[in-house]
Each structure stands twice: as C-alpha cells, then as structure tokens.
Amino acid sequence: MLRGSSPASIRAGIVLVKLSLCLCNALFTTLSVLLEQRDKSVNSLTPPAYRRLGFQPLQQLHAPGSFCAVSVLVSFPAEPGWLAAPTMKLLKAAVIFALAPTLTPALALEPLSVGLAIGVASALTGYLSHPRFYCNYVECCPRAGQRLNASALKAQLDDRLFGQHLAKDVVLKAVLGFSNNPSPKKPLMLSLHGWAGTGKNFLSQILAEQVHPAGLRSKFVHLFLATLHFPHHDQVKLYKEQLQNWIRGNVSACPSSVFIFDEMDKMHPGVIDAIKPFLDYYEEVDGVSYRKAIFIFLSNAGGDLINKAALDFWTSGKRREDIQLKDLEPLLSVGVFNNKNSGLWHSSIIDRNLIDYFVPFLPLEQRHVKMCVRAEMTARGYAVDEKIVQAVADEMTYFPKGQKIYSDKGCKTVQAKLDIHEDFVMRDMKDRG
Structure with missing residues (x-):
C-alpha cells in the first residue's frame, strides 16, 4: 500500500485507471472500425453475383478489447443518422459493463471522483460518436437539406x-x-x-x-x-x-x-x-x-x-x-x-x-482548343508559351474540310500533343531560369 494513501483512494484510483484504459481501447476500436468502413459500401442485400461491378456488401466487424475484455460488434450503414446513436450507446455500454464490478465499492468510498470519471466518460463517448468527429475519418453522405455551393x-x-x-x-x-x-x-x-x-x-x-x-x-x-x-x-x-x-x-x-x-x-x-x-x-x-x-x-x-x-x-x-x-x-x-x-x-x-x-455540347473551335492547351500547361506547372499553344492547336484536325472551323476531336488529344513538345517546354523554362 502506498504511504499516505487510504484503501478508498487507492480503489478509486484503480477505477479511474481502468476507466481511462477502457475509453482508450474503445476509441481505437471505433477508429479502426470507421477506417475499415471508409472504402466499403453498405448494402447488406447485395448478393455476391453483383460484386463484380465493384459493390461491397455490409459486413460485421469484430474488434475485441484487449484490456477491458469487451468485444465490440459493429454493423451499420455509413450514414450519420444511423451511426451516431448506436456508436454512442455501444461505447457507453462497454464502459459500464467493464467497470460494473468495481464501481459499487468505489461509489461508496469516493463518490465525487467516480462521479467525475463517469461524467468525463460520458462526454468523451458523446464527442466520439458525434458526426463531426467520425466524418473526419469516414466519408459521410451529405446531410438532408445541405445545399451546393x-x-x-x-x-x-x-x-x-x-x-x-x-x-x-x-x-x-x-x-x-x-x-x-x-x-x-x-x-x-x-x-x-x-x-x-x-x-x-x-x-x-x-x-x-x-x-x-x-x-x-x-x-x-x-x-x-x-x-x-x-x-x-x-x-x-x-x-x-x-x-x-x-x-x-x-x-x-x-x-x-x-x-x-x-x-x-x-x-x-x-x-x-x-x-x-x-x-x-x-x-x-x-x-x-x-x-x-x-x-x-x-x-x-x-x-x-x-x-x-x-x-x-x-x-x-x-x-x-x-x-x-x-x-x-x-x-x-x-x-x-x-x-x-x-x-x-x-x-x-x-x-x-x-x-x-x-x-x-457544341463542337470546339481552334480558340477553344488553345484554351485547353493553356489550361493543361498551367496544370503541369509550365509557363504558358503562346508558340507552343499555337503549335499544338495547329496539329489538331478540323472540319469541314474547306473552312476547318471545328476540331474533330475537341480537346481530347491535347495532353498527348503537348507531350511531344514537353522537351522543348522544359528547355525553354530552364533557359528562362
């Protein structure tokens, strides 16, 4: 027994330690589950035959607790309304289940400390299950009423x-x-x-x-x-x-x-x-x-x-x-x-x-092709060189044959055409220093 410590305070300390470890375990378990769900789809009714289209069915994920001996079973859609309440209830239940054997004597000896610990536990689990928290780790469906910018x-x-x-x-x-x-x-x-x-x-x-x-x-x-x-x-x-x-x-x-x-x-x-x-x-x-x-x-x-x-x-x-x-x-x-x-x-x-x-979608004229070339050069981090822009535009084919007004491939081959001139662009950038 530690010098100057009463049995009551030691027991309360043990409760707080167990509570902290259990909360940490619940936190990492939840994060693990959410990250697992990030790239999974959520339709439990989709049969295996449809998975070849890339669809993943809803799965049950088991994440056993290492210290609190709590087994967490999660099966939920990745939509906030479905996830928040079950997660919060699950975590609170796990904490209470793990601490139930120790809470009774501790409550009789250190009610203030244990009450404070339970309050902290409730606050943490509430924050953990809040949509703003888990939507940082899992892509969430937009909320009802959310408008486009x-x-x-x-x-x-x-x-x-x-x-x-x-x-x-x-x-x-x-x-x-x-x-x-x-x-x-x-x-x-x-x-x-x-x-x-x-x-x-x-x-x-x-x-x-x-x-x-x-x-x-x-x-x-x-x-x-x-x-x-x-x-x-x-x-x-x-x-x-x-x-x-x-x-x-x-x-x-x-x-x-x-x-x-x-x-x-x-x-x-x-x-x-x-x-x-x-x-x-x-x-x-x-x-x-x-x-x-x-x-x-x-x-x-x-x-x-x-x-x-x-x-x-x-x-x-x-x-x-x-x-x-x-x-x-x-x-x-x-x-x-x-x-x-x-x-x-x-x-x-x-x-x-x-x-x-x-x-x-209207056919594109040469002036529009030039816009595509400039945008592609900018996206690659190049300085826009109008000689290169004109050269790429001139290499495109146009219709009708007589007037040659519209590009017959639009801007589809601009990237490939620009690749041909890339060495010249790089040398020009180097010369400009």
Whole structure:
C-alpha cells in the first residue's frame, strides 16, 4: 500500500485507471472500425453475383478489447443518422459493463471522483460518436437539406470548361434548382450529348465533385461504362436485374448518390430502361426514395445534329453564343429516341419525359482548343508559351474540310500533343531560369 494513501483512494484510483484504459481501447476500436468502413459500401442485400461491378456488401466487424475484455460488434450503414446513436450507446455500454464490478465499492468510498470519471466518460463517448468527429475519418453522405455551393460550381465551370456556354448555363441552373428544392418530385436526370472531347466527362466530374468532394473516388458516386459493365447482348436481362439492385442498395445508403452512365451510344437497347422506376414521379419505390439522387447520361449520339446546327449558325453569320437550348433540345430528344445506336432507342425513359434536360455540347473551335492547351500547361506547372499553344492547336484536325472551323476531336488529344513538345517546354523554362 502506498504511504499516505487510504484503501478508498487507492480503489478509486484503480477505477479511474481502468476507466481511462477502457475509453482508450474503445476509441481505437471505433477508429479502426470507421477506417475499415471508409472504402466499403453498405448494402447488406447485395448478393455476391453483383460484386463484380465493384459493390461491397455490409459486413460485421469484430474488434475485441484487449484490456477491458469487451468485444465490440459493429454493423451499420455509413450514414450519420444511423451511426451516431448506436456508436454512442455501444461505447457507453462497454464502459459500464467493464467497470460494473468495481464501481459499487468505489461509489461508496469516493463518490465525487467516480462521479467525475463517469461524467468525463460520458462526454468523451458523446464527442466520439458525434458526426463531426467520425466524418473526419469516414466519408459521410451529405446531410438532408445541405445545399451546393453555387459560386464554387460556377467558378469551376468557368475556369475548367471551355466553349460550352449552353451546357454551363443549363447544368448550373438545373443542379442549383434541384439542390435548393427541399422536396423534389423526382431525381435529377441529365443527358449530355456531343462529339468526343467536347467536355461531357469533364462536366460530369465537376458536378460529382461539388456533390461529393471525393468526386469519382467517392463511394457515393458510381460510374458505369457500357462496354465494361454491360458488354454482352445476350445478358440484358441479367444486367437489368443487377442494375436495379445496385441502385436500390446505394440510394438506400445515401439518398444523394450520383450515377453516371458513360458510352450510352454503345449501351444495348433496353438495359437502361431498368432504371425507369427510379426516375419516375414516385414518392418511394419499395420503401426507398430516389428523389435526391442525380443520374447523368453521356453519349456521342446526337453529335452530328448538334454539329450541323452549329455550322448553320456560323454560315448564317450568327454568333455561337446566340445558340439557345430551344434550338437543339427538340432535335436531340427525337433524334436520340429514333437512333438505334443511341442506347435510348425507343426508351421508356424518353417516352415518359423523365429526362429533365438534353444538354448539347457544341463542337470546339481552334480558340477553344488553345484554351485547353493553356489550361493543361498551367496544370503541369509550365509557363504558358503562346508558340507552343499555337503549335499544338495547329496539329489538331478540323472540319469541314474547306473552312476547318471545328476540331474533330475537341480537346481530347491535347495532353498527348503537348507531350511531344514537353522537351522543348522544359528547355525553354530552364533557359528562362
């Protein structure tokens, strides 16, 4: 026995030591579980057959306590509303269970010390389970009512997307209106059309980053490639079933999930109709609301129609910026619906008017290609050299053959073209010192 210490104070000290160690153990256990869950999806209903699409089912994680002999069992979705209360209750129960044998005599001897310890324990477990704490370690679904940053989205579109005044305006208004609506009647459905290299993928990435900061790396953003995820024509029925289960599970986990379908012009007809129930004006489908989700189609289909309309404007002496959505959207909706290579051929999604906007991406002129070159040079940390900018732009091919107005690949090959000039750029930078 320590000199000057009473049995009561020693026992209370032991209680505090055990309490501290147990809390530390609970803290590290919880952090371990949260980090384990960071890159996992949360749909416990998804069968193994769908995992080839990259979906991870909900799992039970066992984290045995080393000192307190407490076994923690966690099984929860990664959405704050589901996680906060169970975690807090779990940790408090673990602490009380571990300390129950020692608390009775200690309470009789040192009520103030033990009461203070329990208060500290409650405060720590409350802080530990607060969304602001665990969302620092695990990506969380945005809270209900959380709005997009309008100025940030506009700045990103202005700085990174070139030559697409129409797409910028339509998408900005559509997305912000949808985000600010506390009770939308249906999910937001955008269909982006235009030739390769005009910025469709770029815009979808910018939008995804604004909804979920991790962008395409987010577990709440899902990218489907027609040639990768739905390659075989004879398995359309299986794809439709898989797609429905995938979307149902992920929207259950995060209502504001984003789904991007690329290469829609290569999608087998009928596959995409599987998501029609989720796009319609239903409050819930099998107990799940899809009204906060965003669906984006990317397609080259309709690109010829857009290019012809843009060329007609140029020929008639009208400014490119005078082209309005009403000049192109009717052409796109009818053209895509009747195009057997569009993936939306005779689709019930178009027939039921479930696509909110057909967004046209105009062909890019040489001045827009130069903007892409400057942006790429800046991104690589190079000083912008207009001679290099012009050289890269001149190496692109343009149409029509006579006038050579529009780049036939947009900005798609700018990076590869700039690679050829990289040695010259580096030497120039070195010379400038």
